[in-house]
Amino acid sequence: MANLRNTSDEILRCTRSLIVAGGYNGFSYADISEAVGIRKASIHHHFPSKVDLVRTLVAGYREDTEAALAQLAHQQPVDQLRAYAEYWAACIGDGTMPFCVCALLATEMPLLPPEIVLEVRAHFRVLSAWLTSVMERGAKQGSLTLSGTARSEAETFIATAHGAMLSARAYGDPTLFATITFPLIERLAAVRQ
Structure with a gap:
């Protein structure tokens, strides 16, 4: 469970940085995948859609x-x-x-x-x-x-x-x-x- 929470937190931290750098439409799950070092499918596991991700953030x-x-x-x-x-x-x-x-x-x-x-x-x-x-x-x-x-x-x-x-x-x-x-x-x- 701790790993899931840490991954989720890392995805949220990365998302915050990406939004501050380029806004809502300035990033994709591919950007998060590259920055965090996980597959896009893993991001979708935590946050099924970009709306879910940013709403949670x-x-x-x-x-x-x-x-x-x-x-x-x-x-x-x-x-x-x-x-x-x-x-x-x-x-x-x-x-x-x-x-x-x-x-x-x-x-x-x-x-x-x-x-x-x-x-x-x-x-x-x-x-x-x-x-x-x-x-x-x-x-x-x-x-x-x-x-x-x-x-x-x-x-x-x-x-x-x-x-x-x-x-x-x-x-x-x-x-x-x-x-x-x-x-x-x-x-x-x-x-x-």
Whole structure:
């Protein structure tokens, strides 16, 4: 059983890398077969179709995100925002995950199978709900100053973070992510008189 789990995990890791590199339509089971060193039939054993594979990947990605965000719950709101941005700055900087899988898949929504669209939207809903709660708590405590509703600030934060990922990739400059996102956090954290 452990070997099946390890193979499945390796297939998912490879798929994530391939999606980040070229999107949903930018890879095939042949690419995974070559990278992981297994036959395509073995991949089909674990994931009968590409839809099953990517749906499983995105669902797991969302669960990992939820777990990571839950670990930030004890921190102050501004520190939660900083931790989120610092996580991505580090991932982009060292190349471990230069782009959010769901953000990348969101750019391909019109071309994705409906099952994957549902999973990607579920990820965005989780992220939005978390950020909205962070913004609400920060506003209530007086540690964050919002220009609009907590929800609109959360959506602005999401759009800024994902746009910063795109800019870092477009310019080939990983430092752009922090250059774009950290000032937004500081503006939110500024207490206005």
